[in-house]
Amino acid sequence: MKILVVNAGSSSLKYQLFDMDENKVIAKGLCEKIGIGAAVTHKRPGKPDYKADVDLKDHDDAIALVLRLLTDPELGVIASVNEIDAIGHRVAHGGKLQSSMFITDEVLHYLESIVGINPLHGPPAIKGINACRKVMPGKPMVAVFDTSFHSTMPPKSYLYALPYEYYEKYKVRRYGFHGTSHRYVANQAAAFVRKPLESLKIITCHCGNGSSITAVNAGKVIDTSMGFTPQEGLPMGTRSGSVDPTVVTYLMREENLTPDQMDDVLNKKSGLLGVSGVSSDMREVGAAAQAGNERAKLALDMLVQSTKKIIGSYIAEMNGVDILLFTAGIGENDRDFRQAVCRNMDYLGIAIDEKYNQSCPRGENVDLSAPGSKVKVLVIPTDEELMIATDTLNLVKNN
Ligand code: AMP
Numbered sequence: 001m002k003i004l005v006v007n008a009g010s011s012s013l014k015y016q017l018f019d020m021d022e023n024k025v026i027a028k029g030l031c032e033k034i035g036i037g038a039a040v041t042h043k044r045p046g047k048p049d050y051k052a053d054v055d056l057k058d059h060d061d062a063i064a065l066v067l068r069l070l071t072d073p074e075l076g077v078i079a080s081v082n083e084i085d086a087i088g089h090r091v092a093h094g095g096k097l098q099s100s101m102f103i104t105d106e107v108l109h110y111l112e113s114i115v116g117i118n119p120l121h122g123p124p125a126i127k128g129i130n131a132c133r134k135v136m137p138g139k140p141m142v143a144v145f146d147t148s149f150h151s152t153m154p155p156k157s158y159l160y161a162l163p164y165e166y167y168e169k170y171k172v173r174r175y176g177f178h179g180t181s182h183r184y185v186a187n188q189a190a191a192f193v194r195k196p197l198e199s200l201k202i203i204t205c206h207c208g209n210g211s212s213i214t215a216v217n218a219g220k221v222i223d224t225s226m227g228f229t230p231q232e233g234l235p236m237g238t239r240s241g242s243v244d245p246t247v248v249t250y251l252m253r254e255e256n257l258t259p260d261q262m263d264d265v266l267n268k269k270s271g272l273l274g275v276s277g278v279s280s281d282m283r284e285v286g287a288a289a290q291a292g293n294e295r296a297k298l299a300l301d302m303l304v305q306s307t308k309k310i311i312g313s314y315i316a317e318m319n320g321v322d323i324l325l326f327t328a329g330i331g332e333n334d335r336d337f338r339q340a341v342c343r344n345m346d347y348l349g350i351a352i353d354e355k356y357n358q359s360c361p362r363g364e365n366v367d368l369s370a371p372g373s374k375v376k377v378l379v380i381p382t383d384e385e386l387m388i389a390t391d392t393l394n395l396v397k398n399n
Contacts, residue, residue, distance in 0.1 A: 001020045001085045001086070001393060001396070001397075002017060002018065002019055002020070002083050002084050002085050003020055003084070003085060003086050003087070003088055003389045003392050003393060004016070004017050004018075004070075004084050004087045004088070005018065005087075005088045005090070005388045005389050006063075006087060006088070006089050006090070006128050006132060007089075007128075007384075007385070008059055008062075008089070008090075008124045008125055008127060008129075008131075009121075010120065010121075010123070010124045011032065011033055011034045011035060011036060012030060012031060012032045012033075013030070013031045013034065013059060013062040013063070013066070014031075014385075015027075015028060015029055015030075015066050016389070017070060017078070017084070018386070018389040020389060020393050024045070025045070025385075026044065026078075027043065027069075027076075027077045028042075028385075029041050029042040029043055029066070029069065031054075031066065034056045034057075034058065034059060034061070034062050035058060037053070038053070038054050038055065039051065039052065039053050039054065040052055040054050040056075040065060042069045044075075044077055050069070058127070059124065059128055059130075059131045060127075062131070063128070063131035063132055063134075063135060064131075067135060067136075070084075081136060084136070084139065085140070086140040086141065086396045087132050087136065087139060087140070087141045087142070087392070088100075088141075088142045088144055088391065088392035089103065089128060089132070089141060089143050089144065089388075090144055090146070090385075090388055091111065091121075091125045091129075091143045091144065091145050091146070092118060092122070092125060092145070092146045092177060092230075093114060093118035093121060093147055093177075094111075094143070094145025094146075094147045094148050095110065095114040095117070095118075095171070096110075096171075097110065097143075097145055097148065098148050098151040099145075099151075100142055100388075100391035100392070100395060101142065102141065102142055102143075102395060102399075103129055103133075103141040103142065103143050107143060108126070108129060108130075111125070111129075111143070117170075117171065117228070117229075118229075120267075129143070140392075140395075142388075142391060142392040142395050142396075144387070144388040144391050144392070145179065145180075146177045146178055146179045147175045147176060147179055148179055149179030149183040149214075149221055150174075150175060150177075150179050150214070150224050151221075152221050153174070153176065153223060153224065154222065157174065157222060157223045157224075158174040158175075158176075159173055159174070160172065160174070160227075160228075173228065174226075174228060174232070175226075175227070175228060176212070176221065176224035176225075176227070177210070177224075177226045177230045178206045178210070178212045178226070179214075179221075179224075180384045180387045180388060181204075181327065181328065181382040181387075182206060182212075182214040182216065182221070183387060184382055184383055184386070184387040185204050185206070185325055185327045185382050186204055186214075186216045186325075188380045189202055189204075189323050189325050189365075190323075192365045192378065192380065193323065193376060193378075195322075197216075197218070198219050199218070200216075200218070200322045200323060201215075201216070201217050201218075201318045201322045201323075202216040202217075202321070202323045202324075202325065203215055203216075203311055203314050203315070203321050203324045203325070204325050204327065205307065205311070205324070205325065205326050205331050206327050206328045206331065206382065207307070207326065207328050207329070207330040207331040207334075207337070208330055208331070209236060209238075209280065209281075210230055210236050210239065211233070211234040211236050211241075211328070212224060212225045212230070212233055213225045213233065213234065213307070213311065213314065215314035215317055217318050222317060223314060225310050231266055231267060233306075233310065234303065234307060234310065235271045235272065235299070235302055236271045237271050237272055237273065237280035237281065238267065238268045238269060238270060238271045238272070238274070238280045239266065239267055239271045240270035240271055241270075241306060243266075248262060248266070271299075272285050272299045272300075272303065275295060275298060275299035275302060276288060276295050276296040276298075276299040277295055278293060278295070278296050282330050282334055282337070285299055285300060286300065286334070286336065300337075303337070304337065304340040304341055307341045308341055308345070311324065311341070311348075311350075321348075321349075321375055322376060323376045323377075323378060324375050324376070324377050324378070325379065326338055326341075326377075326378070326379050326380075327379070327380050327381065327382040328382055332362065332363075332379055332381050332382075333362060335358050338352070338357055338368070339352070339354055342368075342377060348375070349373065349374030349375045350373060350375045351369070351370040351377075352368040352369060352370055352373070353368060353369070353370045353371075360379070365378065365379070365381070366378065
């Protein structure tokens with residue numbers, strides 16, 4: 001069975017075509033800068049990448065191009081679109097929808113009704129779905145939500161201590177994000193240590209350009225660091241993470257900022273970029289810190305400290321932890337970050353082999369724990385697209 005996974009952003013569209021019988025990706029790529037002088041990169045294993053500047057005015061054009069590339073006599077991997085059995089869409093926010101599901105008119109209308117609480121990621125996901133529906137009508141389509149893994153959180157974890165009526169009226173609550181990644185790596189970690197997920201307390205640190213940490217007890221999320229939006233929790237590439245909410249109202253008054261301008265400060269000008277003044281990219285901030293830039297060093301220290309704090313609080317919430325794991329761009333690749341987070345955590349039973357941490361292979365599951373460490377410390381590469389393809393396959397097979 002062949003499954004196309006589509007991940008539509010505001011001006012981008014990522015795709016991967018899986019052959020689920022062979023368990024492999026047969027083509028993948030990215031359309032970027034949609035509507036503003038677009039470019040496409042199309043990759044097939046073992047073959048040279050195809051890159052081109054293209055004219056894509058919207059997501060409809062992008063999907064049409066993806067299908068042309070996939071079926072192109074020279075660049076393609078399938079003879080016709082009919083070979084695609086189903087499509088899995090990454091949808092960041094599922095609101096009340098708690099598991100992956102077929103996209104019906106009703107589901108689509110519901111997603112449209114919640115764009116107010118998901119203004120950045122909602123509209124592009126809907127555009128991606130609509131574009132696919134237009135060119136592949138009747139093809140099974142599944143939505144996989146970043147929020148759904150977190151739907152097991154109890155009210156004491158997901159509610160904010162605001163007047164209860166705002167939860168009732170506007171559904172203001174913690175939803176959590178990156179759920180597809182947290183679910184994938186938690187399952188992978190359990191398989192890696194050969195124990196049932198239901199027997200484990202796991203803390204999953206998804207640290208990338210966006211970052212979140214999740215506490216998974218017996219396979220169920222009990223808490224997560226991102227909230228109503230992906231803004232809460234850790235400092236990120238350009239997001240502030242958690243701040244005293246009064247700082248926001250104070251700055252709006254002092255700087256005469258509109259809500260949109262304030263959102264912009266919190267989302268696009270803060271985090272690593274805001275503190276370091278250098279970059280939102282961890283590698284560049286790391287290089288600047290190495291070269292002696294004090295603010296870059298401070299930004300890294302703040303990220304490490306916030307990560308430790310959240311890990312510590314989740315250990316307290318779960319009364320222990322069996323596995324602490326790192327994933328995503330920073331978690332999988334930044335050895336110094338992992339070392340700094342895990343240092344001086346022996347009181348909590350966390351100790352890594354620092355030498356191995358500096359030399360371990362990339363791109364595979366790795367156990368960093370020092371001998372005698374009570375907690376297993378792992379690096380587990382994430383694969384959200386595979387999780388989306390797997391959910392899609394399971395729904396289609398069982399339908
Ligand atoms: P993601 O959003 O998961 O793609 O992660 C992007 C982040 O991972 C960026 O901040 C990158 O700088 C960081 N990253 C990627 N590779 C490395 C690396 N080799 N060392 C340090 N950070 C990295």
